[in-house]
Amino acid sequence: MEDNKSKRMYKDRVTIYEVAKVAGVSLATVSRVINGHTNVTEKTKKAVEDAISRLGYKPSALAQGLANSRSTHLGIMIPSTGYSYVSNMLDGMIDMAKIYGGYITSIFVTRRNKEDAAQMIESLIKSHVDGAVIYDDLLGTDEIRSIQNYHIPLIVIGHDMEGDALGSINLEFKEPILDVVKEHLMTGADDVTVLDIVNQGKMVDDIRDSILEYGQVSGKHIQTLQFNDSYGIVYAGMKEYFRTHKSGYFVAPRDSLGAAILNAALESGLRVPEDVQILAEIGGKYSYIVRPQISSFSMDMFKVGSIAVRMLTKLLNEPDKIKQKTFKMRATFNKRETTK
Amino acid sequence: MEDNKSKRMYKDRVTIYEVAKVAGVSLATVSRVINGHTNVTEKTKKAVEDAISRLGYKPSALAQGLANSRSTHLGIMIPSTGYSYVSNMLDGMIDMAKIYGGYITSIFVTRRNKEDAAQMIESLIKSHVDGAVIYDDLLGTDEIRSIQNYHIPLIVIGHDMEGDALGSINLEFKEPILDVVKEHLMTGADDVTVLDIVNQGKMVDDIRDSILEYGQVSGKHIQTLQFNDSYGIVYAGMKEYFRTHKSGYFVAPRDSLGAAILNAALESGLRVPEDVQILAEIGGKYSYIVRPQISSFSMDMFKVGSIAVRMLTKLLNEPDKIKQKTFKMRATFNKRETTK
DNA sequence: CTGTTAGCGCGTTCAG
DNA sequence: CTGAACGCGCTAACAG
Numbered sequence: 223m224e225d226n227k228s229k230r231m232y233k234d235r236v237t238i239y240e241v242a243k244v245a246g247v248s249l250a251t252v253s254r255v256i257n258g259h260t261n262v263t264e265k266t267k268k269a270v271e272d273a274i275s276r277l278g279y280k281p282s283a284l285a286q287g288l289a290n291s292r293s294t295h296l297g298i299m300i301p302s303t304g305y306s307y308v309s310n311m312l313d314g315m316i317d318m319a320k321i322y323g324g325y326i327t328s329i330f331v332t333r334r335n336k337e338d339a340a341q342m343i344e345s346l347i348k349s350h351v352d353g354a355v356i357y358d359d360l361l362g363t364d365e366i367r368s369i370q371n372y373h374i375p376l377i378v379i380g381h382d383m384e385g386d387a388l389g390s391i392n393l394e395f396k397e398p399i400l401d402v403v404k405e406h407l408m409t410g411a412d413d414v415t416v417l418d419i420v421n422q423g424k425m426v427d428d429i430r431d432s433i434l435e436y437g438q439v440s441g442k443h444i445q446t447l448q449f450n451d452s453y454g455i456v457y458a459g460m461k462e463y464f465r466t467h468k469s470g471y472f473v474a475p476r477d478s479l480g481a482a483i484l485n486a487a488l489e490s491g492l493r494v495p496e497d498v499q500i501l502a503e504i505g506g507k508y509s510y511i512v513r514p515q516i517s518s519f520s521m522d523m524f525k526v527g528s529i530a531v532r533m534l535t536k537l538l539n540e541p542d543k544i545k546q547k548t549f550k551m552r553a554t555f556n557k558r559e560t561t562k
Numbered sequence: 563m564e565d566n567k568s569k570r571m572y573k574d575r576v577t578i579y580e581v582a583k584v585a586g587v588s589l590a591t592v593s594r595v596i597n598g599h600t601n602v603t604e605k606t607k608k609a610v611e612d613a614i615s616r617l618g619y620k621p622s623a624l625a626q627g628l629a630n631s632r633s634t635h636l637g638i639m640i641p642s643t644g645y646s647y648v649s650n651m652l653d654g655m656i657d658m659a660k661i662y663g664g665y666i667t668s669i670f671v672t673r674r675n676k677e678d679a680a681q682m683i684e685s686l687i688k689s690h691v692d693g694a695v696i697y698d699d700l701l702g703t704d705e706i707r708s709i710q711n712y713h714i715p716l717i718v719i720g721h722d723m724e725g726d727a728l729g730s731i732n733l734e735f736k737e738p739i740l741d742v743v744k745e746h747l748m749t750g751a752d753d754v755t756v757l758d759i760v761n762q763g764k765m766v767d768d769i770r771d772s773i774l775e776y777g778q779v780s781g782k783h784i785q786t787l788q789f790n791d792s793y794g795i796v797y798a799g800m801k802e803y804f805r806t807h808k809s810g811y812f813v814a815p816r817d818s819l820g821a822a823i824l825n826a827a828l829e830s831g832l833r834v835p836e837d838v839q840i841l842a843e844i845g846g847k848y849s850y851i852v853r854p855q856i857s858s859f860s861m862d863m864f865k866v867g868s869i870a871v872r873m874l875t876k877l878l879n880e881p882d883k884i885k886q887k888t889f890k891m892r893a894t895f896n897k898r899e900t901t902k
Numbered sequence: 903c904t905g906t907t908a909g910c911g912c913g914t915t916c917a918g
Numbered sequence: 919c920t921g922a923a924c925g926c927g928c929t930a931a932c933a934g
């Protein structure tokens with residue numbers, strides 16, 4: 223009566239067997255009430271439920287997952303939760319995952335280099351998630367497709383892809399931004415500087431390139447200024463820059479970096495937007511908290527995350543009802559006080 | 563020879579059996595090379611590895627987990643990733659989890675109400691994580707202890723607890739903040755207003771209460787102003803407030819809310835810090851990006867997250883080598899320009 | 903050094 | 919309506 227709890231002195235987890243024994247039924251019956259199947263007498267059902275609560279039994283998701291090859295986990299690949307727009311997106315995803323289907327979210331962050339990304343893919347596959355959403359500028363489409371060899375339904379954010387169990391969400395920043403820069407250039411100005419922040423990922427790089435390219439074809443000279451990604455570094459660098467330059471139209475990847483330019487300009491005795499103008503690509507809270515407020519582009523990233531996971535759960539549970547496998551989200555321009 | 567791949571037309575996952583067959587060995591041998599066990603000839607080892615890469619075999623973490631009751635997943639309970647200090651902490655945790663032991667992190671966010679928190683606990687237990695770190699103001703110590711009934715090693719952030727497989731990290735904001743407020747009051751001033759933001763959690767509430775209590779004993783009148791948690795709401799509310807009030811010493815829970823007061827004051831023609839002073843409890847990037855810069859308290863939350871997970875992995879893998887089960891992190895005061 | 907076998911905890915036919 | 923038995927993919931003794 224006490225020899226079966228030997229093995230590990232830490233044997234603990236209450237199993238379905240014990241519940242069955244206590245309730246005086248077989249484990250199959252217990253399984254039935256857990257999963258809300260029919261064909262169970264009210265009486266025995268109650269007996270089982272009593273036993274469950276008495277023992278504090280919680281079915282092991284591991285065993286359940288193995289038995290029906292569904293882990294009820296969703297994978298999320300992101301570069302890091304550091305930027306607020308990423309964490310907003312993450313929030314939206316976790317929220318939706320919980321609501322639709324009670325999925326648990328497992329996070330795979332990639333540290334801005336290829337090997338790490340590859341290892342995260344490896345990890346993702348092993349982890350046996352039911353599906354995943356990927357937002358990672360580093361991954362090429364090939365690597366993403368390789369995941370599909372393992373039949374893991376995927377939603378890709380920021381890559382324009384489509385496939386069998388593959389949906390995508392496109393973040394359209396490039397065109398709206400280019401439009402605004404063009405408009406500025408149309409006025410005859412030729413003073414655009416784009417901040418080239420290292421390791422910002424494909425999307426921001428693409429935006430930079432599109433502006434540069436436009437400069438080429440339109441005969442305008444677009445300058446770039448390279449910095450590492452940090453408010454402090456950009457702030458210091460721009461203060462130095464403004465010692466010898468007294469004007470310009472600056473394009474920054476994120477609004478916090480735009481704020482760095484702003485502060486540097488102001489403290490160098492320059493006027494904004496009379497002398498220097500500032501345009502931030504990805505705008506958030508900083509844009510409207512600082513004074514003067516920063517003109518920037520915004521997108522509801524929480525919503526992006528929500529949509530991504532919603533698409534994924536559909537892909538998982540009702541693949542036939544899918545209508546759209548490709549979404550486009552367009553950033554909206556908020557003209558504020560740092561541009562004329 | 564082809565009847566065993568019936569069932570689901572989607573039978574895909576390569577199993578250890580197939581690898582064994584292809585490599586011409588038994589599955590035990592395959593298992594050995596996977597887990598880097600000794601006692602395997604170089605030759606057979608190579609054969610197995612060949613088969614593995616040829617088939618693109620990835621061991622199922624689910625099955626592995628079930629077999630040795632280790633899921634290699636760590637659970638993280640947080641209120642939401644919305645605040646930057648939380649996402650910084652999260653970043654630190656994920657980072658460490660990956661580095662020490664290759665754990666995958668599963669996130670459980672609690673939506674600021676008891677039932678949800680309870681459900682997340684339920685979910686946490688079922689999910690079979692090897693350990694968890696909890697940062698949630700909502701949970702009482704009882705509920706946290708209930709998790710331990712399931713023998714899940716825990717690190718609790720923000721609660722002062724200790725136990726068998728339970729460590730904790732204390733975030734000391736209260737005293738440093740109270741000290742600064744006291745110092746202000748010592749000068750003879752009696753103009754303190756603390757922003758009472760609804761649903762900010764236990765820590766912030768405690769701070770508020772400690773200030774209020776100090777007001778009681780010292781005979782000072784501490785005013786509170788209640789708002790919902792939003793920059794816009796506080797900004798609007800304070801603009802209204804400053805129509806009839808022209809001064810004060812304001813204590814805000816977070817620096818972004820401090821910025822709301824700041825902007826409202828400035829735009830009401832008030833001078834900072836001459837007329838109104840502002841002190842933010844939890845300070846981050848906003849504190850030093852806005853002008854004038856906000857006096858606030860800071861703590862390296864990335865580090866807090868790292869330490870938490872580091873403690874947890876120790877608890878899991880080398881419980882004997884643990885020296886400290888309780889850490890204290892003290893916020894440091896950054897006096898800036900919004901206080902005299 | 904390698905193969906055999908018995909679980910890990912649960913879902914699911916298939917008889918009764 | 920209920921129980922017995924097998925399988926999910928893998929690990930860990932135990933033999934050989």
